[in-house]
Amino acid sequence: MRIIVPMAGRGSRLRPHTLTIPKPLIPVAGKPIVQRLVEDITKVCGEPVEEIAFIIGDFGDQVEKDLKAVAEGLGAKGSIYYQDEALGTAHAILCAKESLDGKVVVAFADTLFKADFTLDTNADGIIWVNRVEDPRAFGVVQLDEEGTIKEFVEKPEEFVSDLAIIGIYFFQDGKNLSNELQYLIDNDIKDRGEYQLTNALENMKNKGLQFKTGKVIEWLDCGNKNATVHSNQRVLEFEKDLDKIDASATIENSVIIQPSMVLAGAKITNSVIGPHVTIGKDSVIENSIISNSIIQNDAVVKEANFTNSMIGNKATYQGSKKDLSVGDFNEIND
Structure with missing residues (x-):
């Protein structure tokens, strides 16, 4: 199992705190956001994690050392990749192409979650979702009668579903994901001016892959100051003992x-x-x-x-x- 963590964003909504430190390294309840994220994912994977790959911007040598230490603390190899230009979620993940191999969890590093389950690694793919009041700001999924995802929609203007993708994904075959992401880049297929992961997921579904949803007890955003303070509150509640x-x-x-x-x-x-x-x-x-x-x-x-x-x-x-x-x-x- 490998974990891929895109985290190259500037974190502009969390300024001034992100002027000197990347957003995923902002602490919540005493630990950096990204450390809590990969620890939580490791708990639900159900099998050893051999590599954690971080996709970053120009964050400096110390940040790279800190991230590798986070991976090593979980018994995994830490790898560093770079995204020099913000071209969308699909482009960000493909920056770690060399690590897209075998079973892969992709987790964007501005979210935390609380879950009580073990990941079913027999599925083609699992997309973590959470119900939201206003889905227009999110990628969402529609389900069929058996609970399989039948459509991926990026930031719908009209209501199609309130099941928002929270930014955590499991793929049985990382190479398959890599090929679909590369197809978007090679053919310059964009949505809203960027290469979107949801387009790759839709292509994979159309080729016969079945995606199920993984539901969480609570989804915590760390995108701005208020959300990060709220996440600190909730994590302290989770660990109150x-x-x-x-x-x-x-x-x-x-x-x-x-x-x-x-x-x-x-x-x-x-x-x-x-x-x-x-x-x-x-x-x-x-x-x-x-x-x-x-x-x-x-x-x-x-x-x-x-x-x-x-x-x-x-x-x-x-x-x-x-x-x-x-x-x-x-x-x-x-």
């Missing part, structure tokens, strides 16, 4: 409301943290009230009172102290 306060963290005159996470070397003083907060390594929090937020590594936050927020690595937030005298029956909203 774990001890999430590192032994090396310092907690002084403070309350940590679970589920929250405090990583190694963090120092929290005179504060109320949580619920649903992740405090990164070696960050300092003083005199603050913080809920439903992500504080990354080496950050300093003082005199703060906020929620639904992200504070980046080595960032500093300094609020303001107030000396107040408020009389009876008054109400102040600040």
Whole structure:
């Protein structure tokens, strides 16, 4: 089994956090998004993963080392491929053509999921889907009476289905997928100006391959700040039975409301943290009230009172102290 992870996008909707780090390496509940993604896929594969191939942009040597370490931590070989130009999902996957061999899972690295099943690797292909209220922004599938996919539609203007493709796919034969992707490129077959994976899937279906759907308990998007903070909240809920306060963290005159996470070397003083907060390594929090937020590594936050927020690595937030005298029956909203 191989896992292919296209992740070359710029992550513009998550700026400014993605100006210095690729979006898939943004931490959610203390781990990079892409690490959580491949760990979750490995759990449901039902067989060993021999290679994890990452398709990236010009992210630098350290990012490449970090990604290879993620693969090695799961007992797999880490491979790096490059996508120099954003030409669509089909083009992105084909950048890892050398690794499209045998059983393959393709997973785009801006999504997390919770599932309780083992992947049926006897199928020609499995497409993970989730019901959505507005399917116009997604590729969707239509099913026949037996639950087999009968049509793939990319971002339909008119309603055809509310089963959205979440960006995770299994293929019994990676070479077959590779050939179909190459056919799109060679014949310049585009949809909305890009080479789309859904076109390749439709061609494969028309040649007799049967695709089933894999359903998830919960699908978590990490495309923008609000979605990433929400994903942090949900992952902390999933793992609520774990001890999430590192032994090396310092907690002084403070309350940590679970589920929250405090990583190694963090120092929290005179504060109320949580619920649903992740405090990164070696960050300092003083005199603050913080809920439903992500504080990354080496950050300093003082005199703060906020929620639904992200504070980046080595960032500093300094609020303001107030000396107040408020009389009876008054109400102040600040």
